[in-house]
Amino acid sequence: MSSTEKTLAVRERLSEVRYEIRGELNRRAHALEAAGRELIKLNIGNPGAFGFRAPEHLQQAIIRDIDSTDPYTHQLGLPAAREALASAYRKRGAPHVDTDRVFVGNGVSELIDMTLRALLNPGDEVLVPSPDYPLWSAATILNDGRPVYYRCAPENGFMPDPVEVEALVSARTRAIVLINPNNPTGAVYPRELLERLVAVARRHNLLLLVDEIYDQVLYDGAAFEPTAPIAGDHPCITFSGLSKVHRACGWRVGWAILTGSHERTADYRNALDLLSGLRLCANVGGQYAIEAAVNGPDTISALCAPGGRLYETRRAVVEACAASEHLHLIEPKGALYAFPSVVGAAARGFDDHQFALELLETEDVLIVPGSSFNVPYRDHFRVTLLPEAGLMREVFARIDRALSRRAEM
Numbered sequence: 001m002s003s004t005e006k007t008l009a010v011r012e013r014l015s016e017v018r019y020e021i022r023g024e025l026n027r028r029a030h031a032l033e034a035a036g037r038e039l040i041k042l043n044i045g046n047p048g049a050f051g052f053r054a055p056e057h058l059q060q061a062i063i064r065d066i067d068s069t070d071p072y073t074h075q076l077g078l079p080a081a082r083e084a085l086a087s088a089y090r091k092r093g094a095p096h097v098d099t100d101r102v103f104v105g106n107g108v109s110e111l112i113d114m115t116l117r118a119l120l121n122p123g124d125e126v127l128v129p130s131p132d133y134p135l136w137s138a139a140t141i142l143n144d145g146r147p148v149y150y151r152c153a154p155e156n157g158f159m160p161d162p163v164e165v166e167a168l169v170s171a172r173t174r175a176i177v178l179i180n181p182n183n184p185t186g187a188v189y190p191r192e193l194l195e196r197l198v199a200v201a202r203r204h205n206l207l208l209l210v211d212e213i214y215d216q217v218l219y220d221g222a223a224f225e226p227t228a229p230i231a232g233d234h235p236c237i238t239f240s241g242l243s244k245v246h247r248a249c250g251w252r253v254g255w256a257i258l259t260g261s262h263e264r265t266a267d268y269r270n271a272l273d274l275l276s277g278l279r280l281c282a283n284v285g286g287q288y289a290i291e292a293a294v295n296g297p298d299t300i301s302a303l304c305a306p307g308g309r310l311y312e313t314r315r316a317v318v319e320a321c322a323a324s325e326h327l328h329l330i331e332p333k334g335a336l337y338a339f340p341s342v343v344g345a346a347a348r349g350f351d352d353h354q355f356a357l358e359l360l361e362t363e364d365v366l367i368v369p370g371s372s373f374n375v376p377y378r379d380h381f382r383v384t385l386l387p388e389a390g391l392m393r394e395v396f397a398r399i400d401r402a403l404s405r406r407a408e409m
């Protein structure tokens, strides 16, 4: 390269952004696959990649309306879909929901970015859980904000401590992110905890950003409590979509429901309306499945109940961790992941990233290092619960073998 041919510079703040779920390890996995290796990839919560299909009645809804899917829709989403969502969230007890406050997006991912973009000025702070789903940190940074992490510590069952959360509030804090049921930990927050977190948001005038994309993926009778009804008049956005509960992540359909006093949220609603218009509309085909998803039969509970595919895989993981001298697991009560830690002799000098690479190279298994989820410790890793139980037993046999080799070192 001559001195006049400079490399194309990228946005500086990108150097702060990490998304290792699809990062360096994933690229290495692709290279190994291209060279003919057969891998078990547990890094992405992608139901379709593990043989799940979207429910038949959702597929039929799109096929039925395929002739209507060519034009752009209303920028906020199809009116009938938003009506169905507004009515479903009103039934759950969310106050002040109307169709003008329902935003349909290309997955929850787009809406996370949009809701932060409409909120933040440079230097504003967002309280983000640690561990987090790393898009929350990335979107905060890329919208000129600063994530400030509150601990959901393993020693506290991965539950946040509202006193610690409140201590982190500054004059710049604008919002608090809750992920419930949680990715990566599987924690499901009890009502009393949510009430205390909402009280913090009220005291400091913080927008509640509540990621409930796993709201119906629950095990062992875990009781999910939506936050919006607890927040009442207080500004709150609830996120969910078709990707997980309805196993249709490739359709790219999510929604954000703005609740709380109309007066207090009018400007913010209008800002979201503007940003929705700028991206024209969400994928139209997928939007035709929303009404069917919201009003149709429950297809997820049976998968999470004894005998169900997700339940049995989760059981296999819980049993494998209990039987291993190298692993400790706080049982996930919801969502699609387990987040075990390495203990005992294998934990000496353990580095989660190095281990993930070693596991990939020697055992053909791809996991996500725990530190990818913005935690200060390096002894955890995440696997998705989507494979069948038998395959998961094989995975944990390989993980145990790799950890035994380390323990003997």
Ligand code: PLP
Pocket (backbone or CB within 6 Å): 045, 106, 107, 108, 109, 110, 133, 179, 183, 211, 213, 240, 241, 242, 243, 249, 252, 253, 254
């Ligand atoms: N939020 C959480 C907690 C997630 O785990 C995911 C995906 O894994 C998303 C949001 C994004 O989902 P999507 O964009 O497919 O709706």
